[in-house]
Amino acid sequence: MKANPSATSPVRPSQLVEHRVITGILDGTYPPGRPLPNERKLAEIFGVARPPLRETLHRLANEGWLTIAQGKPTRVNDYWEKGGMGVLSTLAKYIDTLPAGFVIHLMEVRSRLLPIIAGLAVEQAPDEVHTFLKAAGKIDDEVSAFVDFDWQLHLYLATQSRNPIYKLILNDFSTMFETFAAAYFSRPEAREASRQYYGDLSAAIPSGRRRVETVVMDAMVQSLTLWKSLNVI
Incomplete structure (x- = not known):
């Protein structure tokens, strides 16, 4: 079933970041082509430290969800165009917000x-x-x-x-x-x-x-x- 940060079992910061970013992309909060808030702002919004935030963002970038370039804002990709099998694997966790x-x-x-x-x-x-x-x-x-x-x-x-x-x-x-x-x-x-x-x-x-x-x-x-x-x- 879909990943749920409100479940009673402890949720790791990386899970929380993934959940917030992926559901934000799927529900249009973070539309393709637009930049994400910077790391400091995202860390504040999600209530996590910057190291696990950065690690998770880079993992999602490797799957094709995001584009990260040094000195530039992190941008949301059109995952249908940029994604691979990693995107499909991650989508499997978010049944309730599938496109x-x-x-x-x-x-x-x-x-x-x-x-x-x-x-x-x-x-x-x-x-x-x-x-x-x-x-x-x-x-x-x-x-x-x-x-x-x-x-x-x-x-x-x-x-x-x-x-x-x-x-x-x-x-x-x-x-x-x-x-x-x-x-x-x-x-x-x-x-x-x-x-x-x-x-x-x-x-x-x-x-x-x-x-x-x-x-x-x-x-x-x-x-x-x-x-x-x-x-x-």
Whole structure:
């Protein structure tokens, strides 16, 4: 879930700075192209010392959120233009302030990525994937059971693809997935569609990679349609 500086557990200064800067960027307090207040002012506003403030600002600059140049004001970037995977990882912490359309864009990417991952996994380890999918028939008709199985399937396919980069990409979105998947699987028709998908995927394995990729793509398109009907984000 989103980082929350008001939570009862202690919050490190770096967490507080990240939260205030990122939510400020996402809600328009610090718009792209505009300078942030100087370090002294920000330290006063956030109630933190300047060393952790400076360290956090430089980390966010490395991710693409900010541009820091010696002797010049720190400027807010258009993170869609300047950001990389670090931006996506940080966005995963701020579910409640995601930009409009973000979830749909993310699911569209997923619909292109997962067929490739599944195809590679089946090409590399068809018997192992088939064995894993046998557990799908025993999933309880509960939201949490589907959230857990679906995520573990994602990770397992990424592992069996033999390309560790796919696993790294998915790991960045574990918190975001948990939140979105709970909303998605709260719909009975989503659970039924996924149960059908797991069966179709298992049945497609003997036909090879191309058939598997088609099955996964069809399922991703269906899930995107169902998600849009939720009108959550």
